[in-house]
Amino acid sequence: MTISHSSIVENAVDATARATPVSVARRVRGLSDRAIAWLFIAPAIILLLAINIFPLIWAIYLSFTNYRANRPNAPVQGVGLGNYQRVLNDPDIWQAMQTTAHFVFWTILLQTVIGFSLAYLIDRKFRGHAFWTTIILIPMMLSPAVVGNFWRFLYEPQIGLFAYAVSLVSGIPTSDIQMLGNVTLAPWAIIIVDTWMWTPYVMLICLAGLRSIPDYIYEAAEVDRASPWRQFWSITVPMALPFIMLAVLFRGIENFKMFDMVTLLTGGGPGSVTEVASITLKRVAFESWATGRASAFAIVLFVAVFGLANIYVKALNRVKQR
Amino acid sequence: MQKTSKALLGLATAFVMSSALPNLAKADELTLCWAAWDPANALVELSKDFTAKTGTQMKFEFVPWTSYADRFLNELNSHGKLCDLIIGDSQWIGGSAENGHYVKLNDFFDKEGIKMDDFVPATVVGYSEWPKNTPNYWALPAMGDVVGWTYRKDWFEKPELQKEFKGKYGRDLAAPKTYDELKQIAEFFQKREIDGKTVYGASIYTERGSEGITMGVTNVLYDWGFQYENPKKPYDMEGFVNSADAVKGLEFYKSLYDCCTPPGSSNVYMVESADAFKSGQVAMQMNFAFTWPGLYKDEKVGGDKIGFFPNPAEKAHFAQLGGQGISVVSYSDKKDAALQYIKWFAQPDVQAKWWELGGYSCLNSVVNAPGFAKSQPYAQAFLDSMAIVKDFWAEPSYATLLQDMQKRVHNYVVAGNGTAKEALDGLVKDWEEVFKDDGKI
Numbered sequence: 001m002t003i004s005h006s007s008i009v010e011n012a013v014d015a016t017a018r019a020t021p022v023s024v025a026r027r028v029r030g031l032s033d034r035a036i037a038w039l040f041i042a043p044a045i046i047l048l049l050a051i052n053i054f055p056l057i058w059a060i061y062l063s064f065t066n067y068r069a070n071r072p073n074a075p076v077q078g079v080g081l082g083n084y085q086r087v088l089n090d091p092d093i094w095q096a097m098q099t100t101a102h103f104v105f106w107t108i109l110l111q112t113v114i115g116f117s118l119a120y121l122i123d124r125k126f127r128g129h130a131f132w133t134t135i136i137l138i139p140m141m142l143s144p145a146v147v148g149n150f151w152r153f154l155y156e157p158q159i160g161l162f163a164y165a166v167s168l169v170s171g172i173p174t175s176d177i178q179m180l181g182n183v184t185l186a187p188w189a190i191i192i193v194d195t196w197m198w199t200p201y202v203m204l205i206c207l208a209g210l211r212s213i214p215d216y217i218y219e220a221a222e223v224d225r226a227s228p229w230r231q232f233w234s235i236t237v238p239m240a241l242p243f244i245m246l247a248v249l250f251r252g253i254e255n256f257k258m259f260d261m262v263t264l265l266t267g268g269g270p271g272s273v274t275e276v277a278s279i280t281l282k283r284v285a286f287e288s289w290a291t292g293r294a295s296a297f298a299i300v301l302f303v304a305v306f307g308l309a310n311i312y313v314k315a316l317n318r319v320k321q322r
Numbered sequence: 323m324q325k326t327s328k329a330l331l332g333l334a335t336a337f338v339m340s341s342a343l344p345n346l347a348k349a350d351e352l353t354l355c356w357a358a359w360d361p362a363n364a365l366v367e368l369s370k371d372f373t374a375k376t377g378t379q380m381k382f383e384f385v386p387w388t389s390y391a392d393r394f395l396n397e398l399n400s401h402g403k404l405c406d407l408i409i410g411d412s413q414w415i416g417g418s419a420e421n422g423h424y425v426k427l428n429d430f431f432d433k434e435g436i437k438m439d440d441f442v443p444a445t446v447v448g449y450s451e452w453p454k455n456t457p458n459y460w461a462l463p464a465m466g467d468v469v470g471w472t473y474r475k476d477w478f479e480k481p482e483l484q485k486e487f488k489g490k491y492g493r494d495l496a497a498p499k500t501y502d503e504l505k506q507i508a509e510f511f512q513k514r515e516i517d518g519k520t521v522y523g524a525s526i527y528t529e530r531g532s533e534g535i536t537m538g539v540t541n542v543l544y545d546w547g548f549q550y551e552n553p554k555k556p557y558d559m560e561g562f563v564n565s566a567d568a569v570k571g572l573e574f575y576k577s578l579y580d581c582c583t584p585p586g587s588s589n590v591y592m593v594e595s596a597d598a599f600k601s602g603q604v605a606m607q608m609n610f611a612f613t614w615p616g617l618y619k620d621e622k623v624g625g626d627k628i629g630f631f632p633n634p635a636e637k638a639h640f641a642q643l644g645g646q647g648i649s650v651v652s653y654s655d656k657k658d659a660a661l662q663y664i665k666w667f668a669q670p671d672v673q674a675k676w677w678e679l680g681g682y683s684c685l686n687s688v689v690n691a692p693g694f695a696k697s698q699p700y701a702q703a704f705l706d707s708m709a710i711v712k713d714f715w716a717e718p719s720y721a722t723l724l725q726d727m728q729k730r731v732h733n734y735v736v737a738g739n740g741t742a743k744e745a746l747d748g749l750v751k752d753w754e755e756v757f758k759d760d761g762k763i
Contacts, residue, residue: 070399071421071718092729157585158603174585181588183737267531270588271737272729286392288722289399 056302063295070289083296093297095272096280103191103276104255108248110195115202116244120236122203123210133207140200148264151193155179155265183273186266190274194261198254202247209243210236242320249312256305277301351379352659355394355405356646358384360616361465364679371675372666378659387592388532391721398423398651406654407663409464409646412448417718418649419452424460425650430661431459436668442466444711445684449647454716461647462664463684465612468633468707469541469642471504472599472617473497473606475629477516486510497631501545501574504606504634508582511605523582524606525598526575527591530732533724534591536714537642538608539575539731541633544640544712546571557763559753564746567637572742576735588736599623610644611707614700615680630703632710643711645682719756726752 031039063083067076087093118136122129139147154162163177179189213235221231259278262268268275281301285294354369356362362384369380383404385393391411397404398418410418418424427450431438438446438459445463452460477483478495487495491506498504508523515521527538540548547567552558562568579587584603587594592609596616599607600623618624633641648667650660666672673685677697682704683689695702715723727749734745757763 070395070417070721072399072401073421155586176585178586178588181586181736183739263531267529267589269530269732269736271530271733271739273737283725286396287725288719290722 059295062292063299065292067292068289069291083293087297087300096275096277100277106191107194107255108251111199111202115199116206118203119206119210137200139197144260147197148261180266181270183270186274190262190265205243205247209240213239245316351381352406353381354407355383356409357390358386361612361681364681367679368676401653403653405651406656406660408651409648411646412713413716413720415452415460416716419460420718422652425652427459434665440686442684442708448643448713461649462668464648465645466682466684466708467610467612467644468711470611470703470707471606471608471631473629476627477605498634501634501636505578512582522584522604525595525604526608528587528736529589529591535732536727541642542575543568543571545636545638547637557757559750563750568746569742579735611704630700632703632707639710640712641707641710643713719760722756723753
């Protein structure tokens with residue numbers, strides 16, 4: 001069987017070689033390594049251009065027009081910087097940016113502090129630490145849609161466990177604990193959920209950082225009689241800092257785009273108190289159908305995130321080089 | 323080599339043929355797009371008769387209300403061919419007519435002898451006409467709907483509550499005729515213990531994301547004298563949208579929200595309101611009439627326990643229109659077959675069956691039939707409600723106008739920011755900007 005198979009293959013190869021026009025064979029053989037490399041990466045580049053770069057360029061173009069996606073037949077006119085002017089002068093958009101900044105600041109602060117603390121504890125390798133690591137990671141593995149709905153029920157004043165627990169501790173009637181309907185509490189309701197869900201992610205990155213610190217450094221510190229407190233501030237924190245900063249960068253970018261959780265929990269309400277930039281952008285683009293203005297807003301957001309991330313990455317590189 | 327080419331060609335042909343065959347078989351299939359709700363199930367049942375009569379298979383694309391507008395407006399805006407027929411919301415009519423999404427039906431109606439005079443006038447204006455009050459028809463009224471109220475008749479009939487209420491307010495505890503009466507009843511029931519359970523006054527619309535709170539607030543504002551524009555000068559809104567009466571109406575809505583809704587009512591629309599009623603939390607519930615057949619059938623709160631009443635009056639008497647018309651999508655490849663469906667659907671016997679199955683017919687011969695008012699326990703309330711309807715803007719920019727109102731009224735009613743006057747002044751400013759963008763002012 002083997003012999004007959006190989007003879008079939010050989011025959012097929014010969015037949016193909018005979019059938020291939022000489023000019024094509026030459027052309028293929030004449031390709032340089034560079035050309036072949038281009039040939040291989042070309043599909044990826046074409047996809048990247050089609051999916052990322054072209055829409056970006058198209059959005060930049062639209063941001064200078066009055067185009068509305070729900071009126072495809074209407075003439076498209078240039079409006080110069082009109083859309084940008086309107087976006088930057090819109091108090092609602094500034095309010096949304098402020099709300100976003102508030103969310104980003106508090107979620108990052110809480111997730112970093114709690115995440116690092118948990119990583120530090122887990123790194124002690126106490127009995128059952130693997131089990132507790134798995135338990136802590138569960139929220140991160142759930143879909144945001146599940147988490148949003150799950151917490152909506154938990155926050156329910158009449159039947160929710162959260163309101164019941166707070167009522168038990170504080171003595172406030174459950175009907176008065178309206179996390180999602182109260183202007184002051186609603187932003188914190190979202191911050192709590194995001195922190196619950198994403199702290200494990202920060203913990204994982206911090207844990208990787210802590211585990212990357214060689215033991216001999218601590219051993220040397222102990223030989224020098226450095227106290228645990230001194231070891232923590234002089235070895236652990238500086239050496240884990242690039243990892244912590246990386247976690248902050250990832251969470252910062254993610255939370256700047258926060259959408260699903262807010263939509264599921266409050267829909268931007270009560271009033272507009274939890275309306276973050278991404279929800280405002282969605283309203284302008286797909287509810288008001290002001291596509292040109294929405295494109296300008298998206299570009300402004302992109303520049304803001306890109307600019308801040310760039311500054312941050314430079315700082316991160318400086319920390320890594322220390 | 324030649325043999326291989328032929329074989330490949332043969333294979334390719336077979337593949338193309340095999341993939342084309344199902345399309346040929348589906349040539350007699352129509353797709354109807356609508357929201358996923360009880361009336362849609364009734365329409366599936368009803369449409370079996372159309373298939374039996376014509377042989378045309380009906381396929382349905384039903385999308386939950388939360389994504390209904392997003393999904394189908396995207397479909398229309400992208401000139402998609404998914405829907406041959408669409409039951410689009412009443413506010414879409416202006417945009418869909420002006421942007422060419424719907425087929426104009428005047429010639430078809432004339433040819434087939436379908437007369438708009440045969441339908442309830444308010445539904446023709448609300449679901450079919452653009453511009454409003456002109457004989458330009460883009461849809462056939464399909465599903466009449468209106469915001470009304472249900473109440474716990476069994477609670478209202480409790481002798482001890484009757485007695486206590488009469489002692490306090492000097493009148494019988496009965497379905498309210500005015501909003502002041504409604505608020506008194508809501509206050510009476512708020513946090514009352516009934517059958518060992520704490521109950522609340524009323525469930526009203528407060529949803530922020532789509533259109534919920536606007537549908538609730540307008541339902542009240544109309545009765546206080548709110549008007550969208552100066553009747554003598556279109557798009558002149560100052561003093562009409564934010565009139566002293568409109569301000570009082572909005573203040574009333576907030577007071578009703580503050581005094582008499584269940585805890586956690588900050589984001590309530592159709593489903594949440596019906597759930598509050600079904601779970602025995604509230605004495606009264608604001609909701610669209612389409613929910614009534616389902617609630618009447620409910621074992622816990624339906625039957626003898628439920629009562630229905632139209633929107634109460636105040637200075638004026640109106641109710642917020644819901645419902646939809648059925649249109650032929652202009653991008654469909656099967657427009658003729660789709661028109662045949664509309665012709666079939668417009669027939670009086672089909673409309674009568676539509677009502678029997680749980681749909682709300684808009685045909686005069688059905689709703690004005692001698693036995694109609696008694697045909698269902700909610701039929702009279704539906705008839706009374708449909709006689710007083712008023713709709714939100716149906717302008718092509720309705721979505722922006724709606725979002726502006728959602729934001730302004732939710733900020734005031736639920737978040738408690740500013741005053742009613744500030745909210746409505748802000749709304750006038752927002753709406754003027756929209757109409758300026760549209761070149762209408």
